Amino acid sequence: MNRSRSGDEGPDDRLITEAYAALDGTIPDGYFDDFSSRVLARLDETQESGMEGRSDLARGSGVTRPDEAPLAGATPPAEPAKREEHSGLHEIKALASNTRRRLSQRISSQQEAEDSLLVASSGSFKSVALPDPSAAKPMSVAPLAATPAAAPAAEPARAREERRDAQVAAEAAPVAATAEPARFRVPPKPSSAPWRPLGGVATVAAAAAVAVFVFGVGRGGGEGAEPDSTLALAETAEVAPGAPADPPAASGAAAVPPAASAPAVTALDSAAAEAEPAPAPEPGEGRADRADDDGRRARESSRSARTARAEARPSKDEAPKADEVATEKKDADKAAKPQPSASGEGQDLEDVLNQVTGGVDAPKETEEEPKKPAKKELDRRDVANAMGGVRGEALKCYSVEQYQGTVTARFTVEPSGKVSEVSTDKKGPTGACVAKAVKKARFPAFDGAPTSFTYPFLLAE
């Protein structure tokens, strides 16, 4: 008793040595007789249970072991426990982050909804950017291929020669239409059933016009006769008696967001509804514009294809065809969109095609659909997700002062999802380093007042 206080030195090294020597003396006799057999049994047990690398001491504790120091001469990849925090989640997060940034650059108004979706889970992210192909209905070639026969004999001869191409486009139209996820599908209006045949003709005409346009663009200027025949077919389709469906109006509806298409009808019904009152457009109308806008349309079409690939991908996968046919399908699909009003009356086909292939609103329509209301409040998963993104950087703060211990960060999350205020219980460079890392955390946007959280980081070597 007196020894520890002699000279106010406290327990010197000799006393510590004595204490531990005494501790050694408490090892029971015969303890090591079967120690090696117990080790081998444990080795068998760990190998059989597939729990290699995990100490029984750590089992069930729910605590990962980032502090497991590398063993000298050991083979690090053989440690499954070290992979617990590298299960690929960070890669998914990185992918989500990249996609979020890309989408935010394109559609800034959607950022909050995207944030919420992307941060929520990788599954939500998938539904935003990569719709489940199963959502698309199987490809079906409608009997529309035969409907052009209903077109009157007044059809010009040159256009009749192109009918085969029109049929190809007509086949493409339902394919593209069915490739769209079911959530964009609207129920048909029962009262419009009698107009279906006429609507079919109108759809075929619109699809044929789009297809021939695409063909004309794709073949380039080397074939001078092609544009004329293309125009002839388009015009013929438009002026088909009994089916003067207004393709501009029909396809113009594709640019209207679903929210605006409350009185939604199918493309066929829409076309039929417009058939009688809609006057046939002038045959030559828009021809000059068409030539001028060919290049722009091609570029815009490409952009539209990129932004709408979430919808286009399943159909491409299911019905791999030539590039022309794929483009036809997409355009025909757009043209077959429902038409809520007669706002498109009098529009030139070229304008409609511009809207369809390069319309600014077209991709918005597909991306507004999954918009969800913001969260009311953040939950544990949100905090865990956000902190998981910065945890690695925070843990690196150990190296600043080689401080080992828990640093608890207190921070406030704004409704926008950004961290506004951060403080730590550890002062100095280490605390500042952790605070800096936490500041970078991003939460999903939520409705409500700024919320404060505390989150501990265990710093260790």
Added chain:
Amino acid sequence: MSEDDQRLIASARGGDRAAFGELVRRYQRRVYAAALHITGNHSDADDVAQESFVKAYRHLAGFDGRSDLFTWLYRITVNTALNHLRSRKRADRLVRPSDDPDGPPDTADATQRTPREWVEIAHELRTVIEKVCELSPVLRVTLVLATVEQLPYKEIAAILEVPEGTVAWRVNEARRQLRQEVAAATDAAARADEEIA
């Protein structure tokens, strides 16, 4: 490293459990002692020692033989024990090193003490170990390596993979905290004795 060790290692790498069992028997006492010194109780020391050998077996292929086998085993043991201390939620259990006044502890000057001194020393040693076990894991391990195992700072730094300066700071800090805690404990014990008297 002896030729016997090399032969046993080669056999164990080939899956010979008996050879590995022989290696365990050779080093079990030293490995267990290291585990006991760090954990402070037999139950945890048993777990740590066994786990250390299991890890050693699994990583035997990575042992390049440049260092002594025990040095390698010792590092595994220290790291395993350190991990154990960090992950353990429960309080350290402490065995009483020498409660039996009739049985003198295994110390160098045991024969020079009176029976009453044995009681005091036993209590004092208990207090020291108890307070060592209350130190943070890194301070505890560093202090044990420096004072009990008497390893040079350079080697401790290599085992714990920290700079030597950090080792020195930890040892000094551990001593300071230990001195403070033991003094407080002995003062409390002295006051209790006075009240009884």
